[in-house]
Amino acid sequence: MEKRFEHVQSAHCENGVTTALLRHRGVEFITEPLAFGMGAGLFYIQIPFLTVNNGPAISFRTMPGAIFSRTCSALGVDVVRKKFVSEGSAGSYVDDLVSKGIPVGCQVGVFHLPYFPQEYRFHFNAHNLIVFGREEDRYLVSDPVMEVTTSLSPPELSKVRFAKGPLSPRGQAYYPIVSGEIDRATIQKAIAKGIKRNVRDMLHIPGGFAGVKGIRYTANRVRKWREKLGVRKGGLFLGQIVRMQEEIGTGGGGFRFLYAAFLQEAYDYIPDDTLLSISEDFTRAGDLWRSNAVKMAGIYKGRTTEQSDFDEVADRMMEIMEVEKKAFARLSSVRLQK
Template identity: 40%
Template sequence: MTTEPFEHRQTAHCESGAISALLRHAGLDVSEALALGISGALMFAYIPLIKMGGLPLIAYRSPPGNIIRGVTKRLGVDMHFERFRDPDSGMRALERHLDAGRPVGLQTSVFWLPYFPADLRFHFNAHNIIAYGRDAGEFLISDPTLEMPTRIDAPSLRKARFVKGVLAPKGLLYFPTRVPESLEARDAIRKSIKRTTSMMLHSPLPVIGIRGIRFVSRKIARLGRNGTCDEEENKRFIGHMVRMQEEIGTGGAGFRFLYASFLQEAAVLTDHAAYEDVSRRFTDTGDEWRRFALWSAKMVKGRMAMDYDKLAVQLRHVADLEADAHRQLRRAAIGK
């Protein structure tokens, strides 16, 4: 392992940003976009069975942890993961790694990170940050979603690492133990695209992938027709959907621009110009997701008359564009 000073870079998403930074520090230059793309984490999922604040889970990416596991597995990186039953030993282990000059990734709860702006602190337990040193009883932190490195006091970090509940971090810390000498991405890119496109195009469940987008489109169309139409509740649902799409950590437009950036890189790395063309299709889907967000926000705020059909039609349009983009991408990657 190197003992170079740790270099902070701001990224759009915490997990892809954290693993990109750790790999770069270990000598393997993998951009955030490449990490997200190769992990195959891009998706759409609407899971009414899992509730957050009474609202269904809506995700534009696969569950937390998948990016780190996906990209390291496909690139042949060995990772070390540690979880702890006891917070004290979790804090001691962290100190030991840092004192050995080893930056480590940590899973934390956003709500308990005091350096985060108060209005952005919600109970999301899978926020990834990097600890790269300690000084005067505080920990030096590189939070991939922030512009600058920051610091955190030990009790706060302990709280953030050991909250209980869904996705409880259990003090998770991780770092690469062995990275390949050079980036062999060709195979990894092709495999990941195969996986992502089959998940999006041929999902076995009606709430996952492009079928999932159409499912939510139908749900929104129905919101207006229910006899017991509760406009406040409906607005909460629509607002929630947009929050999951746009909030810090999505790169905007629910990861679609990040994925388009991945395809641009893939075109260069594999010398395959077709990816460059498909990248533009993904930019288009991102732009249409943002149009959906803009209209939704205006309707929530009352600056535009609430029109469920308009939103449903826009979402169907997004689904059509995504279906085309993924089909074109699949042809570009595996020729069928």
């Protein structure tokens, strides 16, 4: 009997797709926090000299697709992933999979998703959803950021799968192949691997604009934006950070709370009380990001526009950097494996 697909609502699309696809394949223990942590999803980067929607190119998470691939790899799960040149072949590929009862993840652009509220339709091409069936002329869609499943017509699905611009998905489709049971030892190793990679990415990545050094990089630029760009454009740049942090799928403060939840769940497999203590550090970082977003939004809306307001935002970012730096340093000293 074919297994019924279960929709998973999540805080972030790729975490939700990863969780739902693996659960469908029998990996019942997986949760959104575990997928995010095993996939070393927490990150920060501001890419110099690159703009997105006329603002700074900032991300609070690792590169699109990495969470799914890393989580599956750590658990010994094979991944099938394909990109396409033609919309016809991309559509036929998904048709073939759903006809066999295989739910498939798709990377899409959100700007033309008809079920998204208009205010959330940005030119952002790293959104993820699952096509899990077809009824007459509609694809059945599980979008993890939505409360319930929805549907798209073939032209609608094709349009978002071949959205133009940065991170163009090129019809990308993917799904896992699970062979056998995943034992507790494998889960422990996957958790340890994810933590070690996140420590490396946040503390030891080369360059000065990624990891915790990237937070300092942005803070130093925020201090100069009012004088260099003017109040209006400087405010728009801060608004862009808020958008990338809170509205588009790059995570922001919410990802810090999610990582705190991961460490709490990791404790069930690696019972070291230090993990619970460090979890509190990431909750604090999330609170600081969220409160700073409120301050940045005030500048963007013109309520507070003095240099001291820009400085306050920068100071809060430096405080966040120190919290996350110390938290990851503490994580690096935890004995994760026997």
